Amino acid sequence: MLKVTFDRPWPLHGTAATRRIEQEAAASLPAHALMERAGLAVARLALAIAPHAHRVWVACGPGNNGGDGLEAAVHLHRWGKAVTVTLAGSPDKLPPDAANAWRKCREAGVPVADALPSAWDLGIDALLGLGSSRPLEDALAAAAGRMSASASPVLAIDLPSGLNADTGNGQSVRAAHTVSLLTLKPGLFTGAGRDAAGELWFDDLGVQAAEAPTAQLAGPAPVRVRAHASHKGLNGDVAVIGGAPGMAGAAVLAATSALCGGAGRVFLAPLDTGFGAAVPGWPELMVRAWDALPLESISVACGCGGGDAVAAMLPAVLSRAKWLVLDADALNAIAADASLQETLRRRGRPTVLTPHPLEAARLLGTSTAQVQGDRLRAAQELGERSKAVVVLKGSGTVIAAPGTTPSINPTGNGRLATGGTGDVLAGLVAAALPVSSDALQAAAHAVYRHGKAADDWPAGEPLTAGALARRLHLD
Numbered sequence: 001m002l003k004v005t006f007d008r009p010w011p012l013h014g015t016a017a018t019r020r021i022e023q024e025a026a027a028s029l030p031a032h033a034l035m036e037r038a039g040l041a042v043a044r045l046a047l048a049i050a051p052h053a054h055r056v057w058v059a060c061g062p063g064n065n066g067g068d069g070l071e072a073a074v075h076l077h078r079w080g081k082a083v084t085v086t087l088a089g090s091p092d093k094l095p096p097d098a099a100n101a102w103r104k105c106r107e108a109g110v111p112v113a114d115a116l117p118s119a120w121d122l123g124i125d126a127l128l129g130l131g132s133s134r135p136l137e138d139a140l141a142a143a144a145g146r147m148s149a150s151a152s153p154v155l156a157i158d159l160p161s162g163l164n165a166d167t168g169n170g171q172s173v174r175a176a177h178t179v180s181l182l183t184l185k186p187g188l189f190t191g192a193g194r195d196a197a198g199e200l201w202f203d204d205l206g207v208q209a210a211e212a213p214t215a216q217l218a219g220p221a222p223v224r225v226r227a228h229a230s231h232k233g234l235n236g237d238v239a240v241i242g243g244a245p246g247m248a249g250a251a252v253l254a255a256t257s258a259l260c261g262g263a264g265r266v267f268l269a270p271l272d273t274g275f276g277a278a279v280p281g282w283p284e285l286m287v288r289a290w291d292a293l294p295l296e297s298i299s300v301a302c303g304c305g306g307g308d309a310v311a312a313m314l315p316a317v318l319s320r321a322k323w324l325v326l327d328a329d330a331l332n333a334i335a336a337d338a339s340l341q342e343t344l345r346r347r348g349r350p351t352v353l354t355p356h357p358l359e360a361a362r363l364l365g366t367s368t369a370q371v372q373g374d375r376l377r378a379a380q381e382l383g384e385r386s387k388a389v390v391v392l393k394g395s396g397t398v399i400a401a402p403g404t405t406p407s408i409n410p411t412g413n414g415r416l417a418t419g420g421t422g423d424v425l426a427g428l429v430a431a432a433l434p435v436s437s438d439a440l441q442a443a444a445h446a447v448y449r450h451g452k453a454a455d456d457w458p459a460g461e462p463l464t465a466g467a468l469a470r471r472l473h474l475d
Helices: 015-028 033-049 064-078 096-107 138-149 193-197 248-260 307-312 314-320 328-335 338-345 357-364 368-373 375-386 421-435 439-455 465-471
Strands: 010-012 055-060 082-087 122-126 154-157 177-181 199-203 215-217 237-242 265-270 299-302 323-326 351-353 389-392 398-400
Touching (some): 015 033, 033 064, 033 154, 033 177, 033 199, 055 064, 055 138, 064 082, 064 096, 064 122, 064 154, 237 248, 237 328, 237 421, 248 265, 248 421, 248 465, 299 421, 307 314, 314 328, 323 328, 323 421, 328 338, 328 357, 328 421, 338 375, 351 375, 357 368, 357 375, 357 389, 368 375, 375 389, 375 398, 398 439, 421 439, 421 465
Parallel strands (some): 055 082, 122 154, 154 177, 177 199, 237 265, 237 299, 299 323, 323 351, 351 389
Antiparallel strands (some): 389 398
């Protein structure tokens, strides 16, 4: 049993891959062994997270997730806990492993109640697991609602019931803890998964997965140590093109983020002709006209607050920039222009798109709901279409590129839901590209740093985009 921490990468396996792992393991083990291991793991974790809980409600569903709960109930009952089991379904219709666990539960004398309990110290959610695509309805919905509404902690087995293992969607139980069995599932880390799952634990049940991962949970970037004999030219030049009238702050945020994130030199090319020759408080930023920039040798972040004006610069930027980050208004301009889309596809140089879900929907010609309905698939599809790295922002930001395994970023929190933090990310990605040989890794590491800065934010101090940019630093 391991606590899932974000100081290392983790392989993630979707439903189909996990089913293959489960079937292969079951074929090589004695009957019921996997479920017995799962039940023991759950019971041990229940003792660890709630050692003083006496009354334990185990809410079991009609499938093998319910069987895992029944196995756990037997152990907790034998260890002296006051266990109450409820079963949302008929014992006669349980699958074989779960039916065996039901028999053991009855033989052990574990109390089984027809009505949902009114009070408990720990709830164990064993209603629906990996194999179920059904929504929470009827008895399942009643048990899930009662459990989620309680102030007592909930331990979910494998997934919070109702949460889709692949997408992180669905109306689900709200758990304080979730123990993912055999594999870690992508849906626990994106969409609604983080809010639903609580603190995450993992037990492989003694099975070594031979399946290639469906996705990867990103880990921190390796520490980049600058040589003593360094100079600014070794750390890359970044230019930010954006900041139309009334939106100059977005471009300044991206530029300051690139500077604080480690770029050797940063140019700011505002599209507001009345901007001025310098940035107050930031003498390090060099203001230039966009068409005076040496695009062929620098990293460009384009679109940050650029408004409609940015569309005129995109043909040159797309065809000439050595490294390129496309954000916000640049993405909207590309979504509306088929010729720009074709130029993007043919670029053949490191390119990163940083859309939020609505911008991704425009690029894909679909709806925000469809993008959010399967964030991994949407990011992968956009990467294939654009021939670029895609950073699909949101809870569990997805980083994808053509022909590669996507990753989900584990860092960040709701404090980032404020204006300008996306501009900060665009600048940070632009700073990372020149000092990396892999655009996908550069983007993933920048996203991790951006979220980690929010995770480390001092309690009681408001997070603003400007303050976030200033907190970025080389590790």
